[in-house]
Amino acid sequence: MLPIQVAIDGPAGAGKSTVAKLVAKQLGAKYIDTGAMYRAVGWLVLNEHIDPSDEERIVHLAESLRFSLTDSGIQVNGYHLTNEIRMEKVSAIASAIATLGGVREVLVDKQRQLAGEQSVVMDGRDVGTHVLPNANIKIFLTASIDKRVERRYHELKKKGESPSLESLRKEVIRRDHNDKNRQFAPLCRAADAILLDTTEMTTKQVVNQIIQLCRTKLGGEE
Template identity: 80%
Template structure:
């Protein structure tokens, strides 16, 4: 039986880090949906396109070829890693995610990547829209201050010098955009387990999710 784990939550909740580790422990494929929006954002930026022009961005998304790798994502043959993890790309990805047509195209590509195999997929609408029949659904959250702190440390580690106030404003705006977009907004699925990671280490979060997987798949509920 295929095991599909959907991990959703707002920016900075630790979804990607946790999802990768959970996938590794379960021995299944990890799919980072956010990386696809970031990759489209990178293409928009490099081509000097208008991110608000849905028709142009839609054509770009439809014609792009994506391949997920252990170290990042490939789009149209370009292997992308840290260049799609900047705040500029984050803002572009958030804007692109609000375009319903573009989102539907990428959702279809994400479903194709998942197929019938076992996967751990993280994003903002995985449990509610992309994989509504996932075996296990997790909604990760954390306080705004903790999410700002995590993003600040992440960017500093990559050699950037971010402003805490700017990061706070960007995360609050990202939350608003994600929750209020018309197409597949960020929301907790009715059958998703809520995990507040504010005071938890990454290992504690991963351990809890693995235990949830064992309980649900083992019929221990």
């Protein structure tokens, strides 16, 4: 099979990461979680007590990092990060630094390097519009705010946290605002992206639909 690039974008809680992992597995492609890269930088910013608005310092930090993605998390300079980058306080910092143009430029370059010339499934906020603008398949996943908050709630509960639905709703709304209104590569649907509303869909249904789209696309190219 020729290398294929699948770009999956969408807002927080749309189910991108779960779907992208399963699609990559079925396609035999490499999964690249761009959000984990921002979270890893956010985790380092938190632990090194860096001001989240100090763009110059965070850019230098991001430039110094070597990323390696694994099935269970992400390695940064050889250090394996898993659940610690999924904590709500890390999410908040990751969302803040993702609005910094200089940081995005550094991480986008690293994401493209990770993708290389192989088959990849990459999910994020600006994959189809900016990171991989020539991706074979572009998907924009979305869902109602209630469904996205519900998913985030259950995700955090599984990790032992005790989130408040009200606070999660505010956080998701805040992240949506930041993602859509940032100056550099804001969250938006690429003109050639297929819209999938996952509110009433199971994960299996979403994955099957994307796999079918990939097979149709590849069949048309052959």
